Amino acid sequence: MKPSIILYKALPDDLLRRLEEHFSVTQVPNLRPETVAQHAQAFANAEGLLGSSEAVNTALLEKMPKLRAASTISVGYDNFDVEALNARRVLLMHTPTVLTETVADTVMALVLSSARRVVEVAERVKGGEWTKSIGPDWFGIDVHHKTLGIVGMGRIGMALAQRAHFGFNMPILYNARRRHEQAEERFNARYCDLNTLLDEADFVCLILPLTDETYHLFGAEQFARMKSSAIFINAGRGPVVDEKALISALRNGDIHAAGLDVFEQEPLPASSPLLKMPNVVALPHIGSATHETRYNMAACAVDNLIDALQGKVEKNCVNPQIAG
Numbered sequence: 001m002k003p004s005i006i007l008y009k010a011l012p013d014d015l016l017r018r019l020e021e022h023f024s025v026t027q028v029p030n031l032r033p034e035t036v037a038q039h040a041q042a043f044a045n046a047e048g049l050l051g052s053s054e055a056v057n058t059a060l061l062e063k064m065p066k067l068r069a070a071s072t073i074s075v076g077y078d079n080f081d082v083e084a085l086n087a088r089r090v091l092l093m094h095t096p097t098v099l100t101e102t103v104a105d106t107v108m109a110l111v112l113s114s115a116r117r118v119v120e121v122a123e124r125v126k127g128g129e130w131t132k133s134i135g136p137d138w139f140g141i142d143v144h145h146k147t148l149g150i151v152g153m154g155r156i157g158m159a160l161a162q163r164a165h166f167g168f169n170m171p172i173l174y175n176a177r178r179r180h181e182q183a184e185e186r187f188n189a190r191y192c193d194l195n196t197l198l199d200e201a202d203f204v205c206l207i208l209p210l211t212d213e214t215y216h217l218f219g220a221e222q223f224a225r226m227k228s229s230a231i232f233i234n235a236g237r238g239p240v241v242d243e244k245a246l247i248s249a250l251r252n253g254d255i256h257a258a259g260l261d262v263f264e265q266e267p268l269p270a271s272s273p274l275l276k277m278p279n280v281v282a283l284p285h286i287g288s289a290t291h292e293t294r295y296n297m298a299a300c301a302v303d304n305l306i307d308a309l310q311g312k313v314e315k316n317c318v319n320p321q322i323a324g
């Protein structure tokens with residue numbers, strides 16, 4: 001008999017067929033308690049779980065006594081209680097690498113659009129305001145040759161550094177938990193402590209995972225330290241930043257502008273002051289959202305679940321140490 005799994009995200013037809021070749025699949029719209037209650041037997045029987053963007057915690061694991069592997073269609077896994085998974089010896093698989101280049105493109109888009117005011121001035125054109133040759137009130141600031149500070153020099157940080165160094169001649173500073181020889185050799189990146197990076201960078205780009213250590217890593221103190229001409233970019237996770245402090249820093253002119261793909265609450269509430277600020281580019285968490293990359297992420301997650309339930313954890317496994 002095929003192992004049973006729960007699928008909580010729609011998949012392209014060919015990937016669903018691939019999954020069904022290996023598993024008996026129950027599709028559900030989400031992992032909310034009412035959904036779990038409605039499909040209690042399927043959850044009770046499931047050995048695998050596949051989807052994204054939902055909390056997987058002790059309460060859910062209690063409803064899934066046979067669960068052996070969870071596969072998320074994302075690289076970030078802050079929505080999983082990894083300790084609880086480890087305690088239950090449930091493997092957690094994720095999708096690094098396949099999305100790295102696309103997310104780095106998104107970060108570069110945030111850098112360019114916030115510095116050159118692309119969204120703001122395009123709206124002015126659409127609003128019929130371009131009636132004569134433009135003046136300095138439409139101008140932006142240069143990106144090329146400016147200093148880029150990267151906080152979190154992982155896979156995406158490296159892909160961003162590559163774009164900035166070779167494409168835009170930007171000197172690169174970085175802060176990470178350890179020195180990154182490749183970043184220094186390939187992109188001439190300079191390692192520094194966070195305060196030095198904040199003091200010197202023209203663009204401060206966060207591409208960090210959300211962990212206990214990174215929660216609210218950026219607050220009033222960090223924004224006050226940045227240059228008043230600096231642009232702040234966050235494409236990692238919203239709660240790494242104290243959003244109230246960010247709003248104050250933008251209001252007070254402590255920083256010049258912000259480009260944001262992630263927020264403390266997603267979707268960003270319509271009442272957020274960020275939406276009223278012309279110097280904020282706010283995107284709906286589109287870092288990896290291209291047709292090609294989202295397909296590749298889903299395919300990777302399907303393969304990951306097939307591998308994990310066969311005990312293969314050589315790649316893309318967050319907690320391989322628990323494999324039997």
Ligand SMILES: NC(=O)C1=CN([C@@H]2O[C@H](COP(=O)(O)OP(=O)(O)OC[C@H]3O[C@@H](n4cnc5c(N)ncnc54)[C@H](O)[C@@H]3O)[C@@H](O)[C@H]2O)C=CC1
Nearest residue numbers: 076152153154155156176177207208209235236261287288
């Ligand atoms: N906006 C979006 O759509 C996307 C956001 N992300 C986010 O980006 C994160 C990074 O992805 P990758 O680069 O693939 O991960 P990665 O694991 O390769 O890189 C993360 C880097 O952050 C560093 N780091 C962790 N804690 C730190 C701390 N306290 N101080 C300084 N550095 C620290 C790590 O050492 C590592 O170098 C993901 O965990 C996810 O949260 C990822 C993909 C898409």
Ligand SMILES: O=C(O)C(=O)CO
Nearest residue numbers: 073074075076287288
């Ligand atoms: O993969 C992730 O972690 C995302 O945020 C979406 O691609």
